[in-house]
Amino acid sequence: MRGSVPAPGEATRRYGGNTPCVEVRAGGRRIILDAGSGLRGLGEQLRDTDRPVSADILLSHYHYDHLQGLPFFAPLAEPQNRFVFHGPRREGRSVQDVLEGQMCPPYFPVTLDEVARAKLEFRSIAPGEAFEIGPVRITSTELDHPGGNLGYRLEYRNRTLVYATDVEHTEHPSEGLVELARGADVLLHDAMYTESEYEQRRGWGHSTWAGALATAEAARVKKLVLFHHDPERDDRALDAVLRRVQKRFPNTVAAREGLTLRLAARS
Ligand SMILES: [Zn+2]
Ligand SMILES: [Zn+2]
Numbered sequence: 039m040r041g042s043v044p045a046p047g048e049a050t051r052r053y054g055g056n057t058p059c060v061e062v063r064a065g066g067r068r069i070i071l072d073a074g075s076g077l078r079g080l081g082e083q084l085r086d087t088d089r090p091v092s093a094d095i096l097l098s099h100y101h102y103d104h105l106q107g108l109p110f111f112a113p114l115a116e117p118q119n120r121f122v123f124h125g126p127r128r129e130g131r132s133v134q135d136v137l138e139g140q141m142c143p144p145y146f147p148v149t150l151d152e153v154a155r156a157k158l159e160f161r162s163i164a165p166g167e168a169f170e171i172g173p174v175r176i177t178s179t180e181l182d183h184p185g186g187n188l189g190y191r192l193e194y195r196n197r198t199l200v201y202a203t204d205v206e207h208t209e210h211p212s213e214g215l216v217e218l219a220r221g222a223d224v225l226l227h228d229a230m231y232t233e234s235e236y237e238q239r240r241g242w243g244h245s246t247w248a249g250a251l252a253t254a255e256a257a258r259v260k261k262l263v264l265f266h267h268d269p270e271r272d273d274r275a276l277d278a279v280l281r282r283v284q285k286r287f288p289n290t291v292a293a294r295e296g297l298t299l300r301l302a303a304r305s
Contacts (some may be wrong), residue, residue: 041265042105061080065173069171118157126186137288177190177193183244197220203226204266206244218277219257219259228250250262251283264279276292
């Protein structure tokens with residue numbers, strides 16, 4: 039959804055102002071991609087389910103916009119729940135070190151340990167590593183972003199979703215990204231900038247919408263989801279970007295709050 043910082047307000051009401059958080063349900067498992075501010079609302083939905091909540095949370099990287107929902111994720115406080123956090127080692131620190139290190143005074147009034155009565159597990163992922171979450175197969179690759187960022191490919195019964203937020207390129211995606219996205223049913227891809235905006239922000243780690251399109255075409259994905267919208271892009275400007283992309287790649291949508299995509303089984 040929104041990149042870098044939440045952007046609530048009338049001008050962003052239709053697409054929404056929350057930072058990245060995507061829930062994937064497959065094979066009886068719940069997988070959550072990133073813990074941006076959207077995680078708070080997901081937590082409220084999950085709190086209304088009467089069963090214990092169990093989820094695997096895959097973190098792409100640890101910039102604030104991908105973590106800031108975690109302290110407000112209400113299901114963490116329930117002892118019957120269980121969460122497994124998966125993420126890369128960065129700056130010599132494990133995913134557990136990073137999460138505990140940002141949720142403590144003076145950044146936050148209480149520690150992760152004090153908040154979390156749920157059972158927590160932590161798993162460090164090496165870039166390129168493949169692993170399974172129940173029947174869902176996950177592969178990852180390192181993307182071009184300051185400090186690093188993992189893209190994830192999730193496969194379940196011939197259905198594939200690829201999550202490639204926070205990646206920088208214009209017309210020429212890396213081979214690793216194209217390989218990760220190859221033939222995916224759905225590709226969520228950074229589409230933060232227009233060409234002229236990108237000229238001012240080279241090296242900031244984000245793509246143009248044309249870059250997202252280039253990856254979708256090179257990898258022959260079926261559906262493209264524009265993701266990580268610039269916080270200054272209002273709904274009307276985002277509509278205009280979407281229309282331009284759809285001229286070349288009709289099966290494109292722009293991520294918005296509450297968007298649900300159903301991936302049909304393929305034979
Ligand atoms: Zn981001
Ligand atoms: Zn980032």
